[in-house]
Amino acid sequence: MEKGCLQAGLSPFFISTLRFVIMSRIVAIVGRPNVGKSRLFNRIARKRISIVHDQPGVTRDVITATIKEGAYALLDTGGLGLKGGETTKQLIAASEKQVDFAIDAADVIVFVIDGLEGVTALDETIATRLRKTKKNVILTVNKADFNDDKIETGQAHRMGLGAPIFVSAEHGRGEGELRDEILNRLGPAPEDDSHDGPKTADDPLCVCFIGRPNVGKSSLGNRLLASDRLIVSPTPGTTRDAVEIPFSFKGRDGNLHPFRLIDTAGIRAQTKLSSPVEYFSRLRSLDAIRNTDVVFIVLDAIDGVTQQDKAIAGEAVKEHKPIVVVVNKWDLVHKAFKDPLGIQGFDSERDYRAKYEKAVFERLFFTPGSPLVFASALSGYEVDRMLNAAVRLHRELDRKLPTAKLNDVLGYLAERNPPPAIGGRRFRVYYATQTGNRPFRIKLFCNREEKLTESYRRYLEAGIVEEFGLNGCPILFDLVGKEKDSRGQPAVSPTDRAEKSARRVPRNRQKSMETLPQNETLED
Numbered sequence: 001m002e003k004g005c006l007q008a009g010l011s012p013f014f015i016s017t018l019r020f021v022i023m024s025r026i027v028a029i030v031g032r033p034n035v036g037k038s039r040l041f042n043r044i045a046r047k048r049i050s051i052v053h054d055q056p057g058v059t060r061d062v063i064t065a066t067i068k069e070g071a072y073a074l075l076d077t078g079g080l081g082l083k084g085g086e087t088t089k090q091l092i093a094a095s096e097k098q099v100d101f102a103i104d105a106a107d108v109i110v111f112v113i114d115g116l117e118g119v120t121a122l123d124e125t126i127a128t129r130l131r132k133t134k135k136n137v138i139l140t141v142n143k144a145d146f147n148d149d150k151i152e153t154g155q156a157h158r159m160g161l162g163a164p165i166f167v168s169a170e171h172g173r174g175e176g177e178l179r180d181e182i183l184n185r186l187g188p189a190p191e192d193d194s195h196d197g198p199k200t201a202d203d204p205l206c207v208c209f210i211g212r213p214n215v216g217k218s219s220l221g222n223r224l225l226a227s228d229r230l231i232v233s234p235t236p237g238t239t240r241d242a243v244e245i246p247f248s249f250k251g252r253d254g255n256l257h258p259f260r261l262i263d264t265a266g267i268r269a270q271t272k273l274s275s276p277v278e279y280f281s282r283l284r285s286l287d288a289i290r291n292t293d294v295v296f297i298v299l300d301a302i303d304g305v306t307q308q309d310k311a312i313a314g315e316a317v318k319e320h321k322p323i324v325v326v327v328n329k330w331d332l333v334h335k336a337f338k339d340p341l342g343i344q345g346f347d348s349e350r351d352y353r354a355k356y357e358k359a360v361f362e363r364l365f366f367t368p369g370s371p372l373v374f375a376s377a378l379s380g381y382e383v384d385r386m387l388n389a390a391v392r393l394h395r396e397l398d399r400k401l402p403t404a405k406l407n408d409v410l411g412y413l414a415e416r417n418p419p420p421a422i423g424g425r426r427f428r429v430y431y432a433t434q435t436g437n438r439p440f441r442i443k444l445f446c447n448r449e450e451k452l453t454e455s456y457r458r459y460l461e462a463g464i465v466e467e468f469g470l471n472g473c474p475i476l477f478d479l480v481g482k483e484k485d486s487r488g489q490p491a492v493s494p495t496d497r498a499e500k501s502a503r504r505v506p507r508n509r510q511k512s513m514e515t516l517p518q519n520e521t522l523e524d
Contacts, residue, residue, distance in 0.1 A: 025072035025186050028106035030099060030130075032122045033079025035114045036142040040169035041065070041076035044179065064245070070182065071189040075102045080126055108136045108185045110178070111161065115141040119155040127159045136185045139164040140178060145171055204246070205394045207387075208262035208288045209326075210316065211298035212308050216328040219377035220298065221245070221261055224387070249384075251391045259387070262288045286315060293397075293438075294390040295321045297364075301329040301374070304356065305363040313364050320439040320474040322393040323370040325360055326386055331376040368462035369471030393472050401434045401468060406442070413463040419456045427451035439474035440464075449479035 029037045042048050045065035063076040077099045103109060111130055113123050130137050141156055144166035156164040165181060167174030183189075209217035225247055245261045289295060295316040299309055316323050336342060337349040346352040353374060360372060371389040375382040410429050419427040431445040442464070446452070461475040 025070070025189070026075060026106045027067075027072050027108045027110060027182055027186070028075040028077060028102040029110045029112060030077050030080065030103060030126070031112035032120070032126060035079075035112045036169045037079070037112050038063075038076055040110075040112060040140070040142060040167065041074060043169045043172065043175055044074055069179070070186060072107075072182070072186055075106065077102045080122070103130070103133060103135075106135065108138065108182055109133075110138050110140050110182070112140045112142050113156065115144045115166065119159065124159070127161060131160060137161050138178070138181055138185065141166045142169055144168055144173065204258040204260050205390060206260040206262065206291065206293045207296060207390050208292040209296045209298050210289060210312055212300070212306065212312065215298045215300045215303075216377045217298050220296075220326070220328060220375070220383070220386075223377045223380055223383050224249075224261060249387050249391075252388050253391075257387075257391050257394075259390075262292055289316055289319050289321060292321065294324060294393050296324050296326050296386065296390070297367075299325065299327045299360070301327050301333050301356070305359050310363055313367055317366050317474070320476050322397065322439075322472050322474060323367050324386065324389045324393065324472060325364065325367070325370050325372045327356065327360075327372070327374045328377055330374045330381055331379045334376075334381075366458060367472070368458075368465045369473075371472050389472075396470055396473050397438045397440070399437070399440075399468075399470070401440070401442075401464075403433050405468075406432050406434065406464075409464060409467045410444075410460065413460055417459060419451070420453060422451050422453070425451060427453075427456065435478065439476045440470065441476050441478060443478045443480060445480045447482055449481040452477075452479065 029041055031037050041063065044067065047065075065074045065076075066072075067074050080099055109130060111126065113119060139156060139159060139161040141164045145168045165174055165178050167178055209220055211217055225245060246259065247261060248256050248258050250256050297309070297313050297316060299305060313323065313325075333343070333349060333352060337352070342348070343352060346355065356374075357372060364370070371393070373382055373386045373389060375386055377383070410432050414429065425448065428447045429444050430447070433443055435441045435443045457477065460477070464475055465471060465473065
């Protein structure tokens, strides 16, 4: 492994800190294109993970899911023997290389054939290949929906892989039998020492790369893994599913931190989606954001911060996720400034970096204090710093904010910049306390929650982040306003009513004060 890391160009520090964590119980689903592998994968995983479509070649990377009943990792793979068309030869070769990885890693292989089409020459070729592996192979005949008369059973029995199991991934027929057979082949499950409590800094840190197509998300993932587990191509949209892979990293603190990496498809604007596959790829990427702990937003060092980058960052903020901004392809900037012409409009690489950083914080103003890392997947520049930033954010999320200081900070922020008056009244916080972590949840007891504008909310969030050093951590306010009366107006408590009465001057006394000479007082 160390030799492979050196060939990949990783620094000696990074080589000594990286290792793979692979589950010892792995089940891979393989077969030719369009036999229903992804639908069967989703059926066993009991959730929609892989994209299902009639178009061959939709699945390219190896997709994984952890199956709790039996404690094993289930792998979905691309179709073997895919022909050309919209998929280039390079992508076909890369996809089949991923299938080879899955077959080599698997303890049990679920070989899927199409029951309606019968056994094809390609099925026979794949079967011969699987027999040579000497591994546990479960022959599974899919699309056996209702009418068994349409299924050719004799051919399946003659493949030399044992008695087939007939299933319908669409309707669930045979699912229980297949699950039982998988568990029978795997043997007894190991004892589960995991916990189901709230997430802490000791749990594996799940990170995901999000960004526009072709900004280098998969290349960064491969750099972290020191392998070609993720398919990389200059063609935008190569990655379609969200791919999850475990690994470990030794941080600056000297401790080994377990990670789970999710590589996502490039998120296109909704108006630019040209097919159902792209639509579902976008949904999977947004779903990955919800299921991650720290989000890496990947920008292109040459393109700068685009409107789509801003929209993608907004999706992570909407889910209240900690954010690390990664500017990839910095090797191109470094190379450009080695040329005497440099980059037009910039004096030096330092000048370009300073102005890029300013543009990031101006355009992504709603991500206060997020760590900014200039990196290169090609050379490995600053990749370790990227992971160290994620580890720091992961720890910060468990902090407890002192209630007294929190109230002092909010009071100072309101005094420094009072909230705008809406309908003659200003938003006012009476008391604040932290009620949760991941994200930081702060309950604000206030006069009227509807008076808090979005801009002032961002101001308070940014102020708390700055004062407590929570750079990149999300803040979520839970507003508790005064109770309302039958007219929908804030109810006035007896204490407030007494204070208001004490401040009010009686009308007759007000009038008598107006008639007094200016140099006289009531006491006179």
